Amino acid sequence: MGSPFSMNGGACVAMVGKDCVGIACDLRLGMQALTVSNNFPKIFGINDSVYLGLTGLATDVATVSDLFRFKVNMYRLREERNISPDTFANLVSTSLYERRFGPYFVSPVVAGINQTSGKPFICGFDSIGCIDFAKDFIVSGTASDQLFGMCEGLYEPDLGPDELFETLSQALLSAVDRDALSGWGAHVYIIEKDKVTKRLLKGRQD
Amino acid sequence: MADRYSFSLTTFSPSGKLVQIEYALNAVNNGVTALGIKATNGIVLATEKKSSSPLIEPHSSSKVALITPNIGMVYSGMGPDYRVLVDRARKVSHTGYKRVYNEYPPTRILVQDVAQVMQAATQSGGVRPYGVSLLIAGWDDGILPEEELEVEVEGEKKKISGKTGGILKGGPSLYQVDPSGSYFPWKATAIGKSATSAKTFLEKRYTEGLELEDAIHIALLTLKETIEGEMNGDTVEIGIVGPPEDGLLGYEGVEGAKGPRFRVLSPQEVEDYLTSL
Amino acid sequence: MASILPGAPQEGIGYSFSQAAPNAASEPRQHSFYPYSDNGGTSLGISGTDFTIMAADTRNVSGYSINTRYSPRLYLIGGEGPENKGARIVLSVVGFTADGSALKERLDNIVKMYKYHHGKPMSVSACAQRLSHLLYSKRFFPFYVSAILGGLDEEGKGALYSYDYVGSYEREQCRSAGAASSLIMPFLDNQVNFKNQYQPGSGTGHNLQAVVAEPLPRERVTQLVRDAFTSAVERHIEVGDGLQMMIITKDGVQEKYVELKKD
Numbered sequence: 068m069g070s071p072f073s074m075n076g077g078a079c080v081a082m083v084g085k086d087c088v089g090i091a092c093d094l095r096l097g098m099q100a101l102t103v104s105n106n107f108p109k110i111f112g113i114n115d116s117v118y119l120g121l122t123g124l125a126t127d128v129a130t131v132s133d134l135f136r137f138k139v140n141m142y143r144l145r146e147e148r149n150i151s152p153d154t155f156a157n158l159v160s161t162s163l164y165e166r167r168f169g170p171y172f173v174s175p176v177v178a179g180i181n182q183t184s185g186k187p188f189i190c191g192f193d194s195i196g197c198i199d200f201a202k203d204f205i206v207s208g209t210a211s212d213q214l215f216g217m218c219e220g221l222y223e224p225d226l227g228p229d230e231l232f233e234t235l236s237q238a239l240l241s242a243v244d245r246d247a248l249s250g251w252g253a254h255v256y257i258i259e260k261d262k263v264t265k266r267l268l269k270g271r272q273d
Numbered sequence: 274m275a276d277r278y279s280f281s282l283t284t285f286s287p288s289g290k291l292v293q294i295e296y297a298l299n300a301v302n303n304g305v306t307a308l309g310i311k312a313t314n315g316i317v318l319a320t321e322k323k324s325s326s327p328l329i330e331p332h333s334s335s336k337v338a339l340i341t342p343n344i345g346m347v348y349s350g351m352g353p354d355y356r357v358l359v360d361r362a363r364k365v366s367h368t369g370y371k372r373v374y375n376e377y378p379p380t381r382i383l384v385q386d387v388a389q390v391m392q393a394a395t396q397s398g399g400v401r402p403y404g405v406s407l408l409i410a411g412w413d414d415g416i417l418p419e420e421e422l423e424v425e426v427e428g429e430k431k432k433i434s435g436k437t438g439g440i441l442k443g444g445p446s447l448y449q450v451d452p453s454g455s456y457f458p459w460k461a462t463a464i465g466k467s468a469t470s471a472k473t474f475l476e477k478r479y480t481e482g483l484e485l486e487d488a489i490h491i492a493l494l495t496l497k498e499t500i501e502g503e504m505n506g507d508t509v510e511i512g513i514v515g516p517p518e519d520g521l522l523g524y525e526g527v528e529g530a531k532g533p534r535f536r537v538l539s540p541q542e543v544e545d546y547l548t549s550l
Numbered sequence: 551m552a553s554i555l556p557g558a559p560q561e562g563i564g565y566s567f568s569q570a571a572p573n574a575a576s577e578p579r580q581h582s583f584y585p586y587s588d589n590g591g592t593s594l595g596i597s598g599t600d601f602t603i604m605a606a607d608t609r610n611v612s613g614y615s616i617n618t619r620y621s622p623r624l625y626l627i628g629g630e631g632p633e634n635k636g637a638r639i640v641l642s643v644v645g646f647t648a649d650g651s652a653l654k655e656r657l658d659n660i661v662k663m664y665k666y667h668h669g670k671p672m673s674v675s676a677c678a679q680r681l682s683h684l685l686y687s688k689r690f691f692p693f694y695v696s697a698i699l700g701g702l703d704e705e706g707k708g709a710l711y712s713y714d715y716v717g718s719y720e721r722e723q724c725r726s727a728g729a730a731s732s733l734i735m736p737f738l739d740n741q742v743n744f745k746n747q748y749q750p751g752s753g754t755g756h757n758l759q760a761v762v763a764e765p766l767p768r769e770r771v772t773q774l775v776r777d778a779f780t781s782a783v784e785r786h787i788e789v790g791d792g793l794q795m796m797i798i799t800k801d802g803v804q805e806k807y808v809e810l811k812k813d
Contacts, residue, residue, distance in 0.1 A: 146382060146440055148416055157375035183416045216733025217740070219781035237747070241740040245732065269755070270746075 071124045071172035072194075074099060076248025077109050078208035079120035080239050081178040081189045082222065083201075084231035087259045088187040090118050090178035091239045093210075093270075095251040096125055105251035105272070109208075113139050114149040115263065117179035118256055119159070122208030123194070124172035131171050134162065152179030152188040156198060163196030170194045174207035180260055187258075210246035217242045228257050232266070240270050283395050283402060293402055294395055297350075297452035300404035304349035306465035306499050307336070309408040310475065310492050311447045313433045315485035315534075316410040316514040318347040319492040320465075321500050322507065335537065337512035341366050341377040342533035344411030345512045349465030350452075351404035358403060362387045380411030380446040381439070384456050392454025406464040407450040412514050412534045415443015424481040433482045445514055461491075467499035474498055485515055493550055504547055506540030513538060586646050586694045587612060590788030591623055592728035593642040594775060595698045596742060597708030599765040601799045602700040604640045605775045606728075607783070607810060608792035610647060619791035619812060621647065625654040626796075626803060627699075628661035628671060637803060639677050639701040640796045644728030645715075646694035653693045657681055674701035678711040678719060685717030692716050696727035701798055708765070708798075723763070730782035730789045737781065741774055742766065768797070776808065783811050 068074065076097045081090040096107035111119045111132045119135060121128040138158060142150050150158070156177045163171065175192045190198050191205035199205065204222055206214035217238035226234060236255055243249040253268040283293040307320035320336050337347045338359045346362070348355040365386045370378040378386070387407065394402050420435040436444030438458070449464060450456045461479045463471035478491045489511065493504075502508055512535065519525070519532035538546075593606035606623035609616060623644055629637030641657060643650030660680055664672040672680075678699050685693060692715045703709040712725040724742045726734035739745040744761040752759035766774070775795065783790045790813070795806040 145385075146379065148440055151416070154374045154376060158373060161373045183414075212732040213736045215785045216730070216735070216737050216778075216781060219733070219784050220737040220741070220777055237740060240746040241736040244739060244745060245736040 069099075071127075072122075072174070073209050073248060075123075075125040075128075076209045076246075077107075077122040077125075077128075078206075078210035078214060078239065078243050078246065078249040079109050079122045079174075079176050080204065080206045080214050080218065080235065080242075081120065081176045081191075082204045082218070082226075082231060082235050082238075083187045083189055083224075084226040084228065086180075086185070086187065087228045087231055087257060088178045088180060088189055089231045089235040089255065089257045090120055090176065090189075091235050091253055091255040092120055092122070093208075093239065093243050093249045093251060093253050095243075095249055097248060100247070102251065108254050110254055110256060111135070113155055113179070114143075116182055116258060116260075117150065117152045117155050117177065118258065119155075120176035120178070120207065121173050122176075123174050127171040127173045131173050131175070135159065138162065149182070151181050151183065152177055153181060155179070156188070156190050156192075159192060160196040160198050163192060163194065167195050174211075176205050176207050178205075178256075178258065180258055182260070185260055209248040210242045213242035213245045214238060228259055228264070232257050232264070236266075236268055240268065244271055291395060291453075294453045297402040297404050298406075301350040301406045301452065301464060302466065302468070304351070304405070304465045305336075306463055306467045306471055306496070307347045307349045307408055308461070308463035308471055308475070308492060308495055309347070309410055309447045309449075309459065310461040310479070310483070310488040311410075311438070311445050311459070312483045312485040312488040313437075314445075314515070315412070315488070316445045316447050317485065317488045317492045318345060318408055318410050318512040319489075319496055320347050320349070320510050321496060321502075322510045323502070324508075332507075332540075335510065337510050337537050339512075339533070339535050339537070340383065340409075341371075341411070341535075343377065343413070343514065343535055344380055344383055344409065345514065345535040345537070346407050346409040347510075347512060348405045348407050349468075350406060354403045355405045355407075358387065358390065358405065358407065361390050365390070379413045379440040380409065380448065383411065384409050384446075384448040384450060388450050388454045388456045391450060391452060395453060402452040404452065406452065407448075408462070408464060409448045409450060410445070410512070410514050410535070412445055413438070413440055413443045415439070415441060417441050417443070419443075426480055426482050431482045463495070471495050471499055485513065489513065489546055490550070493546055497550070506542075506544040506547070509543050509547070511538040511543055511546070512536070585691075586649075588645060588694070589617070589621075589647040590729045591644045592726065592730040592734065592779070592782055592786070592789050593623055593644045593696070593698055594724075594726040594734060594738075594778060595642065595700045595710045595712075596724040596738070596771050596775065597700065597710040597722075597765075598768060598771055599708065600702070600706055601768055601771075601797055602640075602702065602708035602710055603768075603771050603775055603795060603797050604642050604698065604700040605779065605793060605795045606642050606644065607779060607789050608794050608807075609788065609790045609810075611788050614787075616791075622794055623650070624794050624796050624805075625658070627654070627658050627677065628665065634658070638671065638798060639674055639699065640798055640803060641681070642698045642700070642727070643695045645696055649693040650695045650697075653684065653695055653697065656684055660684070674699070674703055674709045674711075677701070678709075678721070681711070682713065682717040682719045685713060685715065689716050696731075698725055698727055700796075702800065706800055723765075726778070730786040733782050733785060734778045737778055738774075742771075772797075779810060 079092040092109035096104040204218040257264045422435040438446040461475045517531040590611040610621040626634035626637035627639040697713040699711040743763045747761040749759040793808040
């Protein structure tokens with residue numbers, strides 16, 4: 068069976084640009100080598116300016132995304148405000164650590180813009196909540212090695228929204244083409260202070 | 274026979290009253306007066322510190338307590354109950370918030386949490402309500418961009434900060450929490466024995482666009498009206514929510530680190546304010 | 551009874567080793583020897599119209615220890631004397647260094663013998679097939695190496711062959727092998743073969759016109775090789791220290807060495 072992290076496959080990547088952030092994921096859902104669905108997005112909207120990417124075991128991706136939808140809705144009702152990406156990152160971290168000895172098999176990525184400071188924010192986590200605050204990019208999923216290579220080669224700081232979209236998309240598409248467990252199209256979100264653009268990429272269908 | 278409803282549990286009387294709560298409020302209304310005034314740039318909490326004997330060490334008891342670096346509180350009523358609530362407030366602000374979100378709770382959230390603790394004591398088995406009312410004062414950073422606000426003070430137009438309190442706008446908030454668990458936001462208020470007369474006094478003295486220094490002044494004047502003994506640094510206790518005190522951090526050179534806004538004034542500082550009264 | 555189990559806690563005075571030495575001499579003991587190890591490293595080859603560039607880092611590791619910061623992974627095959635003067639074929643081997651050097655030694659011998667027998671240097675395609683046989687001859691005790699062979703074909707064009715452990719091989723435009731190959735390979739697909747790149751403004755869906763891959767100029771390829779390695783060095787602990795490059799043209803093989811990060 069192998070690791071629970073690689074049973075269903077999937078990839079996610081987030082990048083920081085100038086006054087914008089991007090987050091992208093593939094669409095494959097598999098059971099080992101068998102592809103079951105080519106429409107399984109792994110990015111979930113937390114609010115207008117915060118997005119959560121989840122790769123790993125598909126059942127945990129669904130459970131954890133629902134859990135955070137619940138937690139964030141409760142936060143919004145109680146505090147009458149949207150959660151900021153930094154605060155949400157800490158919520159993700161503590162929620163995952165609560166399952167320290169029986170973890171969810173997911174590798175989350177958070178991307179968003181802090182509406183108070185206007186600053187772009189990205190971070191990644193291991194399955195028990197250790198936060199990786201990166202200034203440039205975060206990768207996760209079965210194509211993480213390939214994504215590291217792509218991002219390290221293509222990334223440059225202070226890209227505008229359009230350039231960021233191009234860099235992020237090229238990084239993801241080329242990475243998942245070298246990973247049998249990821250691919251089958253992609254979703255790409257470009258988040259600006261008062262605008263979010265979501266694009267569907269077709270990509271290789273194999 | 275009100276006694277029939279006075280056994281250990283808080284039980285409804287046929288008229289729909291929870292008399293245990295009313296008794297708890299009586300305990301508050303017999304307590305030493307405490308007051309709070311919200312200014313544009315801070316809040317003052319003040320109370321009288323009574324000592325039953327001249328032999329007591331004045332510094333061993335404190336009535337104004339820090340809960341989070343930006344939130345403090347004071348009480349009127351039963352001292353021991355208050356200290357339990359201070360412990361609970363400090364604990365819940367960490368377990369229920371700081372340890373989850375890595376930031377301190379906004380004032381209203383803390384007030385709700387403390388109110389929940391007090392409400393639970395009116396409904397749980399084997400417990401009695403807390404015999405205290407609290408004044409909770411705190412500063413929130415806010416998430417909306419700051420804007421200026423125009424107010425009219427005695428026919429004159431004056432520009433003040435738009436940070437008038439709350440999670441969204443940010444700024445100072447002052448809340449009163451009662452034994453029943455109900456809570457109210459105030460511009461200025463008083464609790465305890467002379468609450469009514471103190472509030473009447475505050476209504477006369479309070480103006481929009483008040484600054485912290487003026488608020489401290491008014492707080493002492495109000496206290497002076499009600500206080501029984503002598504007023505000095507040992508008999509008056511003041512807590513303020515003011516600008517961040519980076520000197521109280523205990524370290525320096527950490528980028529972005531802000532000192533606590535809430536602090537209790539030293540007896541010397543109180544004396545200084547009293548002499549300029 | 552407990553003494554039957556190796557390492558089981560014993561009564562009385564304990565020893566820091568699993569079995570008490572003096573009276574354990576006659577008891578059966580299991581020894582094991584594993585004939586392979588992995589010395590890390592990454593290699594990369596790109597072929598152009600009239601050249602082939604081979605590159606590999608020079609860090610040699612065992613687990614988390616660095617054995618040396620300069621051990622070559624590129625070897626000249628054929629040519630004259632111990633210096634391999636005039637050689638036109640380059641072999642890169644990553645994986646188990648001992649097997650790599652044994653394989654290079656054998657291939658070098660074969661190519662040299664070929665010239666003595668036939669009076670002409672071996673072609674790259676012939677050498678490539680011979681290398682495949684060499685690897686397959688040890689099908690059941692393989693050389694633990696990923697090999698890449700580079701040179702110029704009979705028409706003078708860049709030729710590049712990549713291999714698996716047991717000799718399955720293919721001629722390609724570019725290939726990366728070894729520890730950080732998973733990082734470098736998709737980068738090469740994208741930057742050398744222009745995979746996933748389309749002509750701007752050519753439309754959407756099926757109207758999209760793919761950017762056609764053309765052999766790249768030498769300067770561009772050299773820069774890509776360096777970029778690929780500096781990227782791999784950032785993210786893979788087994789890659790670093792130095793970058794050995796060999797550029798094969800009709801004029802001979804030019805060797806370059808560039809420093810990489812040593813952390």
